[in-house]
Amino acid sequence: MKIEYVRTTCPYCGCGCEMLLETVDGRITQTLPSKTNPMNQGKLCIKGWNVHEFVQSPQRLTMPLLKKDGVLQEVSWDEALNFTASRLQEIKAKHGGDSMAFLSSAKCSNEENYLFQKFCRVGFGTNNVDHCARL
Amino acid sequence: MTNSIPEIEDADCIFIIGSNTSVAHPLIASRIYKAKAKGAKVIVADPRRIHVTSVADIHVRQKLGSDVALINGIMNVILSKGLHDKAFIEERTEGFEKLEQTLKNYPPEKASEITGVSTEDIEKIAIAFASSDKSTILYAMGITQHSHGVDNVKSLANLSMLTGKIGKPSCGVNPLRGQNNVQGACDMGGLPNVYPAYQVVTDENNRKKFEQLWNTQLSSKVGFTIMEMMHGLEDGSIKGMVILGENPAGSDPDVKHVKHALEEAEFLAVIDIFLTDTAKIADVVFPGASFAEKDGTFSNTERNVLRIRKAVNPPGEARPDWQIICDISTRFGLPMTYESPEKIFEEIALVTPSYAGLSYARLENGPIPWPCPSKDHPGTPILHKDRFTRGRGLFHALEYRPPEELADEEFPILLTTGRFFPHYHTGTMTHNSITLENEMSEGYIEIHPYDAKDVGLTSGENCKIVSRRGEVITKAVVTDIVEPGTIFMSFHFMEANANVLTNPALDPICKIPEYKVCAVRVEKLEETNTPEIKAAANA
Numbered sequence: 103m104k105i106e107y108v109r110t111t112c113p114y115c116g117c118g119c120e121m122l123l124e125t126v127d128g129r130i131t132q133t134l135p136s137k138t139n140p141m142n143q144g145k146l147c148i149k150g151w152n153v154h155e156f157v158q159s160p161q162r163l164t165m166p167l168l169k170k171d172g173v174l175q176e177v178s179w180d181e182a183l184n185f186t187a188s189r190l191q192e193i194k195a196k197h198g199g200d201s202m203a204f205l206s207s208a209k210c211s212n213e214e215n216y217l218f219q220k221f222c223r224v225g226f227g228t229n230n231v232d233h234c235a236r237l
Numbered sequence: 238m239t240n241s242i243p244e245i246e247d248a249d250c251i252f253i254i255g256s257n258t259s260v261a262h263p264l265i266a267s268r269i270y271k272a273k274a275k276g277a278k279v280i281v282a283d284p285r286r287i288h289v290t291s292v293a294d295i296h297v298r299q300k301l302g303s304d305v306a307l308i309n310g311i312m313n314v315i316l317s318k319g320l321h322d323k324a325f326i327e328e329r330t331e332g333f334e335k336l337e338q339t340l341k342n343y344p345p346e347k348a349s350e351i352t353g354v355s356t357e358d359i360e361k362i363a364i365a366f367a368s369s370d371k372s373t374i375l376y377a378m379g380i381t382q383h384s385h386g387v388d389n390v391k392s393l394a395n396l397s398m399l400t401g402k403i404g405k406p407s408c409g410v411n412p413l414r415g416q417n418n419v420q421g422a423c424d425m426g427g428l429p430n431v432y433p434a435y436q437v438v439t440d441e442n443n444r445k446k447f448e449q450l451w452n453t454q455l456s457s458k459v460g461f462t463i464m465e466m467m468h469g470l471e472d473g474s475i476k477g478m479v480i481l482g483e484n485p486a487g488s489d490p491d492v493k494h495v496k497h498a499l500e501e502a503e504f505l506a507v508i509d510i511f512l513t514d515t516a517k518i519a520d521v522v523f524p525g526a527s528f529a530e531k532d533g534t535f536s537n538t539e540r541n542v543l544r545i546r547k548a549v550n551p552p553g554e555a556r557p558d559w560q561i562i563c564d565i566s567t568r569f570g571l572p573m574t575y576e577s578p579e580k581i582f583e584e585i586a587l588v589t590p591s592y593a594g595l596s597y598a599r600l601e602n603g604p605i606p607w608p609c610p611s612k613d614h615p616g617t618p619i620l621h622k623d624r625f626t627r628g629r630g631l632f633h634a635l636e637y638r639p640p641e642e643l644a645d646e647e648f649p650i651l652l653t654t655g656r657f658f659p660h661y662h663t664g665t666m667t668h669n670s671i672t673l674e675n676e677m678s679e680g681y682i683e684i685h686p687y688d689a690k691d692v693g694l695t696s697g698e699n700c701k702i703v704s705r706r707g708e709v710i711t712k713a714v715v716t717d718i719v720e721p722g723t724i725f726m727s728f729h730f731m732e733a734n735a736n737v738l739t740n741p742a743l744d745p746i747c748k749i750p751e752y753k754v755c756a757v758r759v760e761k762l763e764e765t766n767t768p769e770i771k772a773a774a775n776a
């Protein structure tokens with residue numbers, strides 16, 4: 103049995119509490135507050151204490167899905183990626199980059215948000231990128 | 238935030254407006270309680286009797302959307318009593334004369350008439366805020382989600398500058414961001430008008446710099462905001478959309494309209510960890526990784542840059558979102574070959590002046606607040622210490638404007654929206670957490686006993702809420718948490734989502750929709766009584 107504690111940051115609200123995820127053989131068993139972080143000082147709210155539950159929900163998506171005959175069906179990564187790349191190329195060629203829009207995420211990491219807006223701006227020559235800060 | 242969260246604890250006066258702090262930011266609320274225990278005055282301006290009012294010295298219930306009038310009234314009193322910080326105004330600001338002129342129109346009597354707050358309370362707030370040594374302002378979506386949200390924010394900045402309560406410890410104007418990485422998404426340029434670090438796209442020098450850094454040609458045209466994208470889908474100017482970890486089909490105002498717009502897309506790709514309402518409409522859905530399954534950084538509401546670290550593998554064939562973006566981009570013909578999030582972060586530090594001094598190595602020792610311009614810079618917990626970003630702080634002389642939609646005969650009640658404590662946003666994550674779902678598995682409206690009596694409703698009964706945009710059916714909880722003429726509802730529950738009803742009227746500058754006020758009608762439905770709901774109402 104391998105027990106590990108990984109220090110990380112709560113993904114819910116803007117407080118940014120630091121926490122430790124306890125894992126036993128690759129599954130998260132519980133969430134503990136960081137005692138050394140000066141902001142949360144060993145505390146978490148109800149959402150933070152239970153954060154591992156949604157991570158391990160059986161409802162998580164595990165395969166790419168592609169709509170065929172109006173229904174989303176599990177497909178391989180290759181099929182989903184190739185389909186997406188060719189649709190994006192078609193739209194850009196036919197209607198120009200300004201006909202694409204990108205919705206970035208206040209839930210994703212800085213690194214992901216950076217790449218996403220770069221993909222939009224460089225790949226399509228448009229600034230049509232926004233996220234839900236307003237919402 | 239201009240200041241850090243721990244500083245709140247040492248404030249002498251805390252003015253909380255439009256923030257249901259104990260629900261939306263529990264760990265900030267705990268600092269408020271500590272400050273109170275140390276003797277701080279707590280002022281809450283909120284139309285609802287929210288939990289944090291239990292420690293408030295003064296609680297006022299301004300009419301929905303009347304914040305500018307309230308703040309102008311407070312500033313009027315501060316000026317007439319000579320409690321403003323003359324030295325600070327002289328040395329650090331400009332535009333004071335204009336503000337002074339406008340404030341003449343807001344004597345307490347007039348402000349009271351617009352806001353419904355008594356003149357005594359307006360005076361008490363003015364004196365408490367201006368004469369305390371360290372006064373801080375905390376606000377959230379209750380201030381920004383209005384058709385005049387920008388005016389609200391500027392008014393709070395006016396109040397802070399007028400009293401010289403900015404650029405000092407335990408002071409400042411502090412927006413509490415609702416989602417964990419709103420700050421970071423903005424910092425990284427996830428906005429239609431700016432590159433990373435708020436460098437505007439219409440400035441030629443900025444554009445040239447990024448063209449060089451990214452080795453490309455960039456557009457000088459400001460892009461579409463979220464609501465403009467939705468209109469674009471409908472009028473055909475937008476053909477395709479890629480959505481990263483968002484659920485606009487649940488979170489946007491007037492969701493019926495948004496769903497319809499998304500269905501119009503010729504191509505819609507979604508990256509998410511659950512099959513959200515938005516993902517269901519998509520042509521292709523990529524399974525992403527949760528925060529526990531990848532490395533990276535978040536920037537919290539105090540501008541602290543914090544690490545997230547991989548603890549477990551993503552389920553099945555799910556991949557980290559950064560990897561998915563690289564995969565799509567590369568196949569599309571724009572190769573992205575980052576080995577790891579750390580490599581991406583190195584590029585971020587290169588192009589983002591406020592992150593220039595940050596690295597994963599430094600963040601190993603704990604979070605660092607930006608701006609952090611160089612490797613030896615300790616980070617900046619307090620903004621605007623000696624000067625404002627633009628030099629002098631600019632006062633904005635603002636007049637009160639009523640909300641877009643007012644109550645009328647057909648829709649006599651105002652609806653306002655917000656969160657309940659166990660849930661979060663559209664509920665994508667919290668409904669998938671057994672403990673949180675058990676706390677509250679069903680939504681409801683809060684309605685005042687007077688209004689409930691008018692329609693013949695009692696707690697636990699079903700009712701129908703109708704606005705100009707749609708209708709939803711949900712349970713009623715009769716409570717004086719809300720004032721007569723007002724109901725409250727969340728958008729956590731997709732089956733009874735407030736955003737079916739809300740008004741997409743936008744702030745003219747920042748295009749925030751007016752979630753916090755719309756006119757509705759409540760109708761009684763003949764159906765079952767649920768005891769759990771009653772229990773929740775008494776809790």
Ligand code: SF4
Pocket residue numbers: 112113114115116117118119142145146147148149150151262263264265
């Ligand atoms: S534990 Fe609670 S207060 Fe802390 S970041 Fe998470 S949601 Fe916010």
